[in-house]
Every structure is written in structure tokens, then in C-alpha cells.
Amino acid sequence: MVARSHTTGVALTLTSAAGFGATGVLAKAAYGLGAAAPAVLGGRFALAALALWALVALRRPTMPPASLAIGAVALGAILYGGEATLYFAALERIDVSLVALIVAVYPVLVVAAAIAIGREQPSRARTLTLVAALAGTALVLGGAQIGAVSTLGLLLAALSAVGYAAYVLVADRFAGRMDGTLLAALVITGATVGALAYGAAGEGLRFTIDARAWLAIGALAALCTVMPIATFLIALPRVGPGTASILSTFEPVVAVALAAILLGETLGATQAAGAALVVGSIVALQLRAPGRVAVDEPAAAAAAAPTARTPAQQPA
Numbered sequence: 019m020v021a022r023s024h025t026t027g028v029a030l031t032l033t034s035a036a037g038f039g040a041t042g043v044l045a046k047a048a049y050g051l052g053a054a055a056p057a058v059l060g061g062r063f064a065l066a067a068l069a070l071w072a073l074v075a076l077r078r079p080t081m082p083p084a085s086l087a088i089g090a091v092a093l094g095a096i097l098y099g100g101e102a103t104l105y106f107a108a109l110e111r112i113d114v115s116l117v118a119l120i121v122a123v124y125p126v127l128v129v130a131a132a133i134a135i136g137r138e139q140p141s142r143a144r145t146l147t148l149v150a151a152l153a154g155t156a157l158v159l160g161g162a163q164i165g166a167v168s169t170l171g172l173l174l175a176a177l178s179a180v181g182y183a184a185y186v187l188v189a190d191r192f193a194g195r196m197d198g199t200l201l202a203a204l205v206i207t208g209a210t211v212g213a214l215a216y217g218a219a220g221e222g223l224r225f226t227i228d229a230r231a232w233l234a235i236g237a238l239a240a241l242c243t244v245m246p247i248a249t250f251l252i253a254l255p256r257v258g259p260g261t262a263s264i265l266s267t268f269e270p271v272v273a274v275a276l277a278a279i280l281l282g283e284t285l286g287a288t289q290a291a292g293a294a295l296v297v298g299s300i301v302a303l304q305l306r307a308p309g310r311v312a313v314d315e316p317a318a319a320a321a322a323a324p325t326a327r328t329p330a331q332q333p334a
Contacts (some may be wrong), residue, residue, distance in 0.1 A: 027256025030249040031265040037246035039272025041334055042114030043280050044238045045106055051231035055106040056217025057224055058235055063099070063210035065239035070203035073248070079197030087204055090192055092206035097188060099212020101181030104174045105334035111171030113283045118273035119158045119293050123334070125300050126151040127183035137187075143302075143316025151299035158285075178334070196225040198251050206243070267300045 048058045081087070108117045126148050133140045192201060254262055274293065277283040285293060 023256050027253040027262075028265060030253035031262050032268055034246040034250040034253065035268040036264050036272045037242050037249070039118070039269040040276055041238065041242040042109055042118055042273050043276045044234050044242060045109050046114060046281060048231045048234035048238070049110060051228045051234060053227045053231040053235065054224060055103075055110050056220065058231075058238070059102055059213040060210065061216055061225070062133070062238040062243060063102075063206055065215050065236060066243035067203060067206045067210050069239065069244045070199065070206055070247070072205050073199050073244075074197075077135060077197065077199055079200045082196040082200070086192070086195060090196070090201055090204035091208035091211075093185070093188060093192065093209075094208025095212035095215070096208075097181060097185035098205055099209040099216065101178050101185055102209060102334045103213055103216045104178035104181055108171050108174035108178060111168035112175065113167075114277035114281060115274040115283050115285060116158070116167070116173045117178075118270045118277075118298060119289075119311065120172070121157065121182065122267075122270040122296055122300065123155050123177045124179045124182045124186070125153055127179060128186050128306070131183060131187055145262060147299050147302050150302075151296055154292040154295030154299060157295065164262050182334075199208045199248075202247050202251075252281040264301055267297050270297060 045055075045058055049055070082090075105117065105121060108120075130148055133144070160194060189205075250262065250266075257265070270293070274283075274285065278285075
């Protein structure tokens, strides 16, 4: 029975990672049907928030103090909504695989920041892992012939990784202080407000788009937001945060594979080597991570820790 439960947990975690990994391809599909990033992101979060609040209504968790709930909404609006806005703006300018691999380095940034502010202790093994991950990122970028791609797109992807790392560090303060589904609903509600505000201040909001684009946005909400969050939360008690974190590194692999199959994107030999180094470094980093969950994806135990996902989860 225990073995079966663990196997189920592994399958659910991989399903969660695959859902998050499909985000870039579905966003590109919506863009191709005439939708702009602000509408895609705002629509995705609004629909996902409605579904998450329906789950909260079914679960009826204990409500947290008002100050904590407001803080979670603000976290979603400012950091998660901001990071996701950068992520989707990058997808408008460069390949899905490039965005996914650049943003995938966020756990490295989390650990580096945690060491810098004294929340974790440095070690030789961790330092080597961080250097390897950064070297892998350099190979990915170096093999991309940067002159042929949008420099702004690369910058937006890098800023998204920094923003997500900041989100994880701050979300750590909310971990374990409220029900995971409720935390995810609050964060995604805030992200909806943030994404719409950022969109209105930037490109503007235009929701009169093709019905097929709305189907892509609906798929983003259901398959790349609600489903991954729910499956991750169900899987977490079955496999634990350490295993869940390692399995979640499947996400950029799925993103790159789907981009190759559906969009015809390719990685050169140098980029492929860099991608392997990034993913391998993240796996090694998670293997050495402490077993606790500071809540990453993506909700209770997934909404904040360097060792697991965060509520919304995924970067973006």
C-alpha cells in the first residue's frame, strides 16, 4: 500500500511538472491566434482563481487572519503577477525553450540569496552546484547566437527568474500558516489583479479576441495552473518535498520537448549540453536540500520553499 501510494505520488508530481511545462507552448498558441500577453495572462489567472476558489469552497479550510490573507494577495499581485508578466512578455519575443531554460535556474538564485542573507549555510558542494548551473545557463545563451534573438526577450526571461526567486523567498513566510489550496487561491487572485494592472499600464488590455484564443487561455488556466497545483498538493504528502522537488525538474524538459515537437524549436549541441548541466545541477541541488518545506509550485508546501514548488508554480 505504501509503495502504491508513493508510485501514485510520483505520477502526480510528474503530471504537475508536465502541466507547468506546457505553459509556454499554449501561450505561444494564444499569441498566434491574435491574443496579446496581458489578455492571455490576465484571462488565465482570472479563470484559475475562480476554479481555485471553488475548490476552497468544497474544502472549507480554516480562514487565516485578515492580515495574513491580505499579505498573500499582495504577494501574488506584486511578485507572482510581476514575475509572470515578465515571463509571458519574454515568450512574445524568444523561443519557449530559451525562456524555460533561463527561468529554470531560479532555484540556484534562491539558494544563493538564502546564503547571502544568512538563511542557509554555504558549502563546497552547493557552491560547485551553483557554478555548474550558471555555467550551463551561459552555454544555453552562448549557443543561442544572441545577435539573432531579442536581447529584450532574454533580459525579460532573466528578470522573470530573479522575480520568481524573490517570490519563493518571500512566500516562505506564508508556508504552513494556512491551507495550501487557500494560499494558492489568494496568491492567484492577487496575480490576476497584478497581471491586469501591469497589462493596463503597458500594452493595454484587449479581450475581444478569437474564440480559439480563449480556448488556449482556458487550457492555460485548467491544464497549466489549476491541475498542476492540485496534483502537486495531492502528491506532496505521498512523496515528500525532497522527491517532489527533484521530480519537478521535469518541467523544463517537458517545455523544451513540446517546443521542439509542436513549434519546431531546436537546441544546438552547445545549448543541449548547457540544458543538461542546468537540469543536472538543479537535481543535485535538490538532493542536498533540507527535508523541510518552507512552503516550487507552487501551494501549501508548494508555495514557497526552495525545496519544493510554490503555489502558483511554476514560474509563471
